[in-house]
Amino acid sequence: MRWLTKKSRQKPVSHIDHNQESEPSQDSTTYFSGCLQVDLERIKQEIGHNLDVHFREFKLGHTDIRAAVIYVEGLSDKELIDKHIINSLMQGFSGEYKSAQYLEGDSVSIDFIKNHVLSISQIKEERLVKELLLEVLKGWTALLIDGSPEVLILGTSKKKSRTIEEPISEPLVRGPRVGFTEILSDNTALIRSHGKNEHLSLEQFLVGKRSKKDLVVAYFKDIADPKLVEEARKRIKKIDIDDVLESGYVEQLIEDNHLSPFPQVQSTERPDRVIAALLEGRVAILLDGTPFALIIPVTFSMMLQSPEDYFERWIPGTLIRLLRFVAAFIALIGPALYISFISFHPGLIPTKLATSIIGAREAVPYPSLIEALFMEVAIEILREAGLRLPKPIGPAIGIVGGLIIGEAAVQAGIISPVMVIIVAITAISSFAIPQYNAAITLRILRFVAMFCAAVYGLYGLVLFLLFLCSHLVKLKSFGVPYVSPAVPYQIKDWKDFIFRMPLHMMKRRPNMMHTKDSTRKG
Structure with a gap:
């Protein structure tokens, strides 16, 4: 039989474009013909070259009606295919098919196969070749019966999955030990x-x-x-x-x-x-x-929140959240503040502390910006190396490497001890941010703040913060202001912003979400 495609009704072209691909074209309007041999040849042209795609031909029971199943080894459950599909069609096929109500011309009815033979929970019919190929490559099994233009797609997908474990990137002291998998x-x-x-x-x-x-x-x-x-x-x-x-x-x-x-x-x-x-x-x-x-x-405040904030009582939950906001502020402008005070505004530092810092930096030949850049780049490299190394030695390399490099740099007179303290506090503060991608953003902006402070001092740092705030105010996520509920100011949403109020006080959903039901039931 001929394939029922639009291209089969077009006139043959008089020339060949050699720039076109020689692979067989796959039209979305290509239907199955109902002739098993023709249909199998078409499918083999598309995916038959794959060693993991298997074609199994057989006859239905004691009849002469031919059928075939197509599946992908590794993605499909072979035991399910053998027991509930092939065995059911070859051995469990009764003589009831001879009844006129189950016949469609010279072929068996698809409805009879679905309702009386196959013991599979997921069954759907398909007539398009392209859709069948997609389902087979996902792990489903295709059943083709000679004389039927409809193909049955059977749910035999079997994917290997790891056990459900605690999330590695979001550990909690108190809370469920359940994380998503790859399935x-x-x-x-x-x-x-x-x-x-x-x-x-x-x-x-x-x-x-x-x-x-x-x-x-x-x-x-x-x-x-x-x-x-x-x-x-x-x-x-x-x-x-x-x-x-x-x-x-x-x-x-x-x-x-x-x-x-x-x-x-x-x-x-x-x-x-x-x-x-x-x-x-x-x-x-x-x-x-x-x-x-x-x-x-x-919103940005969500990046500084953790599910554990709600599992603990509201007072410790609020305190921990406040610490995260402080940590984010230190991770952003900690070294920049040090650079601006040392280079431009030493008079703002208490006299005894300023004397101590100057004495510690007396032997350092580089300006404070070079000091900060040296230590910050070293810390970032150690952090990245600790992530890429095997887990048993990764954390140890990061900690020991930081201590050795810092101590050696101080002994060599490249940096001052105060700078080691500033960089260490900044690095620890960045670890307190729950979301990894938010911490990366602050680490990037930290270098911009350092350059602004090195050029203009506190004035440059204030300009940097103003530009940053103006960007955040304009930024939106799917129509919701990124710094909401601070801007625009929504006092009702402040119950779960910087402070975390008791659960019985948070009776309404965030106003910024424009929900259908704004009340938390119960």
């Missing part, structure tokens, strides 16, 4: 088990042009702003790239301002953080193949 179905199950609610919606998308991956958008239908959900759908559908290897690709392709150093999408490995965000009216994005979920929209 999308496991991650959606974790969210569903946390949020047992019929309004929890999980929408599936396909991203990537050459290598397609499943992506899920999660939100509560009775809470999330429909405009926010629609904007998320719109940006995801616009993703145009060969392959989406990790959720970081999605983050970069859907953010508002790609020139800003600040992350406008929050990434997390923790299901409890995702559920808390969904209950505030936010949207979560999960991608197959990565344990990191994305949360939109995001």
Whole structure:
């Protein structure tokens, strides 16, 4: 039989364009013909060259009706295929098919196969060749029956998954020891088990042009702003790239301002953080193949918050959050303040302290900026080396390397002891920031602040902070101001901003989210 394609009705061309690819074209309107031999040949042209794609032909029971299954070794469950598909069709095929109600011309009815033979929970019909290829390469099994233009796609996908463990990048003293894995179905199950609610919606998308991956958008239908959900759908559908290897690709392709150093999408490995965000009216994005979920929209204050803030009582939770804000401030301008005071404003330092610092720097031949740059670059290199080295020796190398380099530099007269203290406090402060990408942003801006302080002193540092604040005020994440609720000022949302008020006082969801239901029930 002929393939039912639009191209089959076109007139043959009189010349050949040698610049075009010689691979067989795959038209989205290509349908199965119903002739098993023709259909198998077409599929073999597309994916038959792969050694892990298997074709198994056989006959249905004691009939002459031929059939075939196509699956990918390693992605499909061979035991399930052998026992519940091939065995059912070859051995369990009864004589009831001879009844006229199960016949369609000279072939057996697909409905009879679905309803009376196969004991598979996931079954769907497909007529397009392109869609079948995508499903087979995801681990599903295709069942082709001679004489039927409809192909059955059977759910036999079997992906290897690691055990659910505590998130490495977001450890907690008190809280669930559960983190996402690389399997999308496991991650959606974790969210569903946390949020047992019929309004929890999980929408599936396909991203990537050459290598397609499943992506899920999660939100509560009775809470999330429909405009926010629609904007998320719109940006995801616009993703145009060969392959989406990790959720970081999605983050970069859907953010508002790609020139800003600040992350406008929050990434997390923790299901409890995702559920808390969904209950505030936010949207979560999960991608197959990565344990990191994305949360939109995001504000800068969220980068300094931890789920542990809510698991502890409000007084220690507030104190710890305040310490994080102080740590972020020190990580940003700690060395810059030292440079500006030493180089331009020594009179602002107490006399005894100034005398001590000057005495310590007497043998140092370099200005304070060179001192700070030397130590900061050394610390950043040690930090990166500690991440790349094997886990048993990585932390030790970072700590010991920092101590040895600092002590050796002081003994050699390259830097002063005070600078070692300043850089050490700055590095420790940056470790107190819960979000890794937010800490990276402050580390980058720290160098800009140091140069501004070295050129203009406190005046340059103030100008840097003013430019930074103006950028943050203009920055938005999916329509939500990045520094909200500070700007625009929303006093009701300050109950969960710098301070964390008692839970019984936080009766309303954030006003910035424009949720359908603004009241936290119960």
